[in-house]
Amino acid sequence: MDSTGVFVGVDVAKDELEVAVLPTNESFRYSNDAAGRRVLASRLGELKPERIVLEASGGYETKLVVALADKGLPVCVVNPRCVRDFAKAKGLLAKTDRLDAMVLADFARSVRPPLRELPDAETRELHSLLARRHQLVEMRTAEHQREAQAPPKVGRRIHAHVAWLDKEIEKIEDDLDNRIRKSPLYADADERYRTITGIGPQPALVLMLKLPELGKLDRKEIAALAGLAPFNRDSGLLKGKRSIWGGRASVRAALYMATLSAIRWNPPIRAFHEKLVARGKINKVAITATMRKLLTALNAMARDHTTWDPSLFVPRGSSGELGKAL
Numbered sequence: 153m154d155s156t157g158v159f160v161g162v163d164v165a166k167d168e169l170e171v172a173v174l175p176t177n178e179s180f181r182y183s184n185d186a187a188g189r190r191v192l193a194s195r196l197g198e199l200k201p202e203r204i205v206l207e208a209s210g211g212y213e214t215k216l217v218v219a220l221a222d223k224g225l226p227v228c229v230v231n232p233r234c235v236r237d238f239a240k241a242k243g244l245l246a247k248t249d250r251l252d253a254m255v256l257a258d259f260a261r262s263v264r265p266p267l268r269e270l271p272d273a274e275t276r277e278l279h280s281l282l283a284r285r286h287q288l289v290e291m292r293t294a295e296h297q298r299e300a301q302a303p304p305k306v307g308r309r310i311h312a313h314v315a316w317l318d319k320e321i322e323k324i325e326d327d328l329d330n331r332i333r334k335s336p337l338y339a340d341a342d343e344r345y346r347t348i349t350g351i352g353p354q355p356a357l358v359l360m361l362k363l364p365e366l367g368k369l370d371r372k373e374i375a376a377l378a379g380l381a382p383f384n385r386d387s388g389l390l391k392g393k394r395s396i397w398g399g400r401a402s403v404r405a406a407l408y409m410a411t412l413s414a415i416r417w418n419p420p421i422r423a424f425h426e427k428l429v430a431r432g433k434i435n436k437v438a439i440t441a442t443m444r445k446l447l448t449a450l451n452a453m454a455r456d457h458t459t460w461d462p463s464l465f466v467p468r469g470s471s472g473e474l475g476k477a478l
Contacts, residue, residue, distance in 0.1 A: 161256025350414025
């Protein structure tokens with residue numbers, strides 16, 4: 153692979169940005185505030201890098217990604233586990249901010265992670281609202297568990313907090329629904345996905361925001377992206393069980409809940425699941441295969457700009473679609 157060009161790694165912390173540049177081996181540091189990000193974006197713009205790589209770091213990287221993208225710079229946000237595995241493979245076990253930035257630059261040069269279209273301001277705001285709803289739902293669940301074991305006086309206070317959380321969650325859901333309905337980008341997709349009995353507002357929203365590749369990839373690629381593609385675990389004469397791994401956990405969780413609802417209320421999907429169980433598949437495997445089949449149907453709907461068609465879930469032949477689902 154041609155290794156010419158400039159590659160940049162940025163180690164993002166709450167207060168500082170450690171930057172490394174290859175092949176010049178430069179390193180420099182800026183504050184992680186508006187002024188620091190602005191100066192860094194200008195300096196990197198002069199270098200004209202082929203890749204700028206950052207790790208996902210709990211949201212601290214978001215404003216920098218936006219600042220770099222606004223300058224038209226090729227920025228990638230990667231999974232920290234991939235970078236650590238890359239460093240270990242090269243025998244780099246020491247860890248400092250400067251070394252981490254240099255590893256990121258080397259990762260950018262060696263791996264060249266794919267560039268993806270970054271979300272616009274409207275999508276970023278929807279992402280934030282969706283994340284806030286998830287946080288509030290988790291708080292409510294924890295409070296319900298505490299309330300069940302709390303003495304009466306404390307229980308009443310917890311109950312009042314749960315009531316407040318209920319109202320906040322309802323406000324956010326109303327805000328999300330109104331924004332989606334008014335958005336020319338999302339209103340059509342939202343209406344299309346929700347023609348499937350079992351997919352409600354929240355799963356549809358997660359699919360739109362967390363899996364924008366729907367309709368742009370084939371069924372195997374989209375399944376791998378969502379973490380629903382089975383991976384082989386074979387070695388020599390050992391033939392291990394295939395299992396799903398990785399992917400986008402939020403998408404998989406939304407599909408799981410939607411699939412459980414669809415198995416109950418959507419006749420073609422229920423029949424598909426029942427056929428798998430009748431063939432001896434344990435329920436967990438049958439549900440996973442049904443999730444993958446539902447994702448395939450959603451991918452076809454997004455690709456062809458169509459609404460729900462029950463024939464998408466009807467097995468063709470004795471081994472046909474059932475065989476593909478397993």
